[in-house]
Amino acid sequence: MTTWDRFVDTFFNGKVMLKYLPDILWGVVVTIELAVLIVLSGLAAGLALALLRSLAIRPLNWLIIFIVDLFRSLPPLVIIVLMYFGLPYAEVSPSGFVSTWLSLAFVLMAFSEEIFWAGITSVHKGQWEASRSTGLSFGQTLMNVVLPQALRLTIPPLTNRTIAITKGTALGTVVAVSEILGAASSAMSNSYNPSPLMMGAAAYLVLFLPVVILARRLERRFAWKK
Amino acid sequence: MKPQPIVDARAVHKHFGALHVLKGVDLKVAERELVFVIGPSGSGKSTLLRCLNRLEEPSSGSIVVDGIDMLDPRTDINHARQRIGMVFQSFNLYPHMTALGNVTLALRKVAGKSRAEADRLGRAALERVGLADRADHTPGQLSGGQQQRVAIARSIALEPRVMLFDEPTSALDPELVGSVLEVMRSLRESGMTMVVVSHEMGFARNAADRVVFMDDGLIVEQGPPAAIFETPTQDRTRAFIGQIQRH
Numbered sequence: 001m002t003t004w005d006r007f008v009d010t011f012f013n014g015k016v017m018l019k020y021l022p023d024i025l026w027g028v029v030v031t032i033e034l035a036v037l038i039v040l041s042g043l044a045a046g047l048a049l050a051l052l053r054s055l056a057i058r059p060l061n062w063l064i065i066f067i068v069d070l071f072r073s074l075p076p077l078v079i080i081v082l083m084y085f086g087l088p089y090a091e092v093s094p095s096g097f098v099s100t101w102l103s104l105a106f107v108l109m110a111f112s113e114e115i116f117w118a119g120i121t122s123v124h125k126g127q128w129e130a131s132r133s134t135g136l137s138f139g140q141t142l143m144n145v146v147l148p149q150a151l152r153l154t155i156p157p158l159t160n161r162t163i164a165i166t167k168g169t170a171l172g173t174v175v176a177v178s179e180i181l182g183a184a185s186s187a188m189s190n191s192y193n194p195s196p197l198m199m200g201a202a203a204y205l206v207l208f209l210p211v212v213i214l215a216r217r218l219e220r221r222f223a224w225k226k
Numbered sequence: 227m228k229p230q231p232i233v234d235a236r237a238v239h240k241h242f243g244a245l246h247v248l249k250g251v252d253l254k255v256a257e258r259e260l261v262f263v264i265g266p267s268g269s270g271k272s273t274l275l276r277c278l279n280r281l282e283e284p285s286s287g288s289i290v291v292d293g294i295d296m297l298d299p300r301t302d303i304n305h306a307r308q309r310i311g312m313v314f315q316s317f318n319l320y321p322h323m324t325a326l327g328n329v330t331l332a333l334r335k336v337a338g339k340s341r342a343e344a345d346r347l348g349r350a351a352l353e354r355v356g357l358a359d360r361a362d363h364t365p366g367q368l369s370g371g372q373q374q375r376v377a378i379a380r381s382i383a384l385e386p387r388v389m390l391f392d393e394p395t396s397a398l399d400p401e402l403v404g405s406v407l408e409v410m411r412s413l414r415e416s417g418m419t420m421v422v423v424s425h426e427m428g429f430a431r432n433a434a435d436r437v438v439f440m441d442d443g444l445i446v447e448q449g450p451p452a453a454i455f456e457t458p459t460q461d462r463t464r465a466f467i468g469q470i471q472r473h
Binding site: 124126127129130131132133134135136137140144145148149152 | 335
């Protein structure tokens, strides 16, 4: 056996791969479910908080800033663990899946709120004034004039952050969610062979490369036509 | 009996923190009148204009526009603002919309027109400012002068009772100023009531009914353009007119 053969036998073992392929595929499904849920609920909540913040109600804004700063400073893993192992003491027992989803959604909410907020505040004051001077209300101005401009500015930082946090679904392993990494690592310990991990890596590439490419195209599409 | 003025501002004060920007200004503007407001920078002329449609909240005083008490908390300010057009120094067109989109937004959202009706009125307004063929261009594809004319179209599409111009040509390259003044002149000829803050003295001379000179938060002197420019009675007016005419 050459070194190369041994390398292939260890990392790309056909028999092992075939055996654990269904597990990994299930992991892919779980990861996609988690990712979609996190992105949808995290971004929606982040946008909602940014819109609330634009109402400029002092005590409410302090609360929003506190929540956002809290979730931006805590490592996502800590939040997942606290939720999964801590909440049962408060008579709520979220599953590993739910803990991972909610934790990462909170983190994405916090980061995206800051990004949306930065976008809203960067729209020139004159845009508000022009719109209000024609009789549009605060809400109409926000939705028709300010937000469409703000969202364009937020697309690059938002896609980066979204991808980074969505990859955090791998942290679900810790609370027994069999997403890709979870499925791969248990397959690895069952088979004493790291080939499933290679499959997991491939699955991440297949999942996230298109997202990264799509993000880049979105960024280009929404760049200002000058 | 004299007809009701369209704009009736009385004893308007405005403080920005410790800064006393307007110190009791009275301004009446009659229907179809073009009032030109001049004065050194920091004299409060832009602030006065912005108080008239309550973009700036006066600290005290009263402002009645077209019979509507602008400072009454019960006044539907969004409804009132439809009747007061405003044109800004920096155009403030919505960059994510076409020229037509800019003009029709308030028609649809505030005046409640259908899209088809708003488009028709919007195109008519663009026609009036000579930009019918630019309806589908975005602001980025238009020159400064064209952008300012779209901004004027955005206001007149709502058929306001009075138009406020806040230094409408100050941000324009000199060769583009003429096209904007041309549109303002034709607006005036159509009988629009206008309050103009501007440094375009030539335009003031031959288009204004009245020139108001402001300094240090107060109206110092006002009268027909010839009187203000040729025979000002106040020293401060004379000094200001002398300064700007030296250029």
